Amino acid sequence: MVEPGADPLGLLVFRVAIAFGIGALIGMEREQSDSGGTFAGSRTFPLFGLLGALVQAFFPAMLPVALVAIAVPLTVAYAGKIWIERDVGLTTLTVAQLTVVLGALTTHSERGAVLAIIVGGVVTVLLSEKGTVHQFADRIAEPERRASVKFILVVLVVLPLMPDRELDALYGLNPRFVWLMVVFVTGLSFAAYVLARTVGARRGIALTGVLGGFVSSTATTVSMAERASETPPLYRVCAFSTIVASIVMFPRALIEIAVVNRALLPYVAVPLGAMTGIGAAVAAVVYRRGATGADIDTEIENPFRLQPALFFGAVFALVLLVSESAHSWLGASGIYATAFLSGLADVDAITLTLSRLAAEGEIPRSVAAIGIVIGAIANTLVKIGLAWLLGTRELARIVLVALGAASVAGLLFVVAA
Structure with missing residues (x-):
């Protein structure tokens, strides 16, 4: 992975940009999803990634607190989604919290940034292939x-x-x-x-x-x-x-x-x-x-x-x-x-x-x-x-x-x- 030179600020901006990109990638997929778009989409998920990246960069000890804090409004929003749409799927809620963690990984270390990119890509593919995954599960007998x-x-x-x-x-x-x-x-x-x-x-x-x-x-x-x-x-x-x-x-x-x-x-x-x-x-x-x-x-x-x-x-x-x-x-x-x-x-x-x-x-x-x-x-x-x-x-x-x-x-x- 190519990074800016030795400038710490440039490196931090680069890592935060990665977090934003991962969130945007996942967010666009969720925007197009019938079950995920109304709950959180292409604007919300990049913010999740940024939140994780900035908290890890400046207040690493507060990351667990941030995860708990964001879980509260996420749960409220998710409850409203269930009430309105009668959809009880947990995928979008789980991916939202995962995006925060992936954002934190980008500013944790170089290895963490590489892992975040890989996991973000795998998560996006897994989400986009929902139909294929369910078809595969249906083919497997009990x-x-x-x-x-x-x-x-x-x-x-x-x-x-x-x-x-x-x-x-x-x-x-x-x-x-x-x-x-x-x-x-x-x-x-x-x-x-x-x-x-x-x-x-x-x-x-x-x-x-x-x-x-x-x-x-x-x-x-x-x-x-x-x-x-x-x-x-x-x-x-x-x-x-x-x-x-x-x-x-x-x-x-x-x-x-x-x-x-x-x-x-x-x-x-x-x-x-x-x-x-x-x-x-x-x-x-x-x-x-x-x-x-x-x-x-x-x-x-x-x-x-x-x-x-x-x-x-x-x-x-x-x-x-x-x-x-x-x-x-x-x-x-x-x-x-x-x-x-x-x-x-x-x-x-x-x-x-x-x-x-x-x-x-x-x-x-x-x-x-x-x-x-x-x-x-x-x-x-x-x-x-x-x-x-x-x-x-x-x-x-x-x-x-x-x-x-x-x-x-x-x-x-x-x-x-």
């Missing part, structure tokens, strides 16, 4: 909502309680790190799930494969194989979605590596990128040869469920322990064997494990990179096997060619290394 709420509550309650240190009773595992990885992987899947449910029936087979792969490539493969068995003429469509879902696993692994150990990215970007490119090229050929004749949906389950999350946590902890022991006893070959066996069940666990071990200096980065590629190859072979076992022969042949070629590319990297 059991899914309850499962999501339970999972989020467990995350919020359990994560702060987890000890952030290695425990001898758990063979040196750090409970908070293990649970944090569970939350990260599940959150990555949930983001794709939200997008899938938001897009809904409008998504085509390409997007179905991509989103299904980010949520669960294995589940997508099983779903497509079963669909091909039920309706054999759709085998090309199902094969395309299966291939796309499977190769999405490689970019997903790159995202996980970037979060846990960014220094490892250069070692895995080429092999995983090659595997993605080759799989995508074959998928494009399948797409051109008739996969566009019909769209097909995938049964994507809500990943915010406690039982699968706990299962992944147990697998991740086990793989972490086994990998450390295997490296101590057998060296690099032990890591590779563990990576292959782990990859048969879940590629996320071995990816996160080896990224963490390489970050801590327990294993060389080159060994971690080879292990991650081996895990990806093993998981890809599982997808091929599922296509043969559950799908039609035509589906299995196409999947074998695409994912087999991707696996060979990864294997060449392993051999060359």
Whole structure:
């Protein structure tokens, strides 16, 4: 963020202007909202932002008092709105108070100003997409909502309680790190799930494969194989979605590596990128040869469920322990064997494990990179096997060619290394 030079007054004016801009942005959205415009709009919200910025700049200790003081007239105005319009929505009232806080953040610090800009933008988008948000909520069944709420509550309650240190009773595992990885992987899947449910029936087979792969490539493969068995003429469509879902696993692994150990990215970007490119090229050929004749949906389950999350946590902890022991006893070959066996069940666990071990200096980065590629190859072979076992022969042949070629590319990297 570019700010004026060293002039304190210029800097303050700049920060106050940011607060005004955030308030104006939110205010314009509320002005256009049927439920918010009559309560507070394009003139009132910039004043909320200015109030927060000026109080924080000159009377920071009075900010809580200012929030309480402004809550009184806001409540009175809101009560009048309910009386006149019979609208009991709390969104505008809540956003009004949030705007004061965002204004205060702008003059609190440079980091606070950047955060205020980001949050202000997110809030504006969230408010403007009211219809989309409600449509998404309506698509989620009641059991899914309850499962999501339970999972989020467990995350919020359990994560702060987890000890952030290695425990001898758990063979040196750090409970908070293990649970944090569970939350990260599940959150990555949930983001794709939200997008899938938001897009809904409008998504085509390409997007179905991509989103299904980010949520669960294995589940997508099983779903497509079963669909091909039920309706054999759709085998090309199902094969395309299966291939796309499977190769999405490689970019997903790159995202996980970037979060846990960014220094490892250069070692895995080429092999995983090659595997993605080759799989995508074959998928494009399948797409051109008739996969566009019909769209097909995938049964994507809500990943915010406690039982699968706990299962992944147990697998991740086990793989972490086994990998450390295997490296101590057998060296690099032990890591590779563990990576292959782990990859048969879940590629996320071995990816996160080896990224963490390489970050801590327990294993060389080159060994971690080879292990991650081996895990990806093993998981890809599982997808091929599922296509043969559950799908039609035509589906299995196409999947074998695409994912087999991707696996060979990864294997060449392993051999060359």
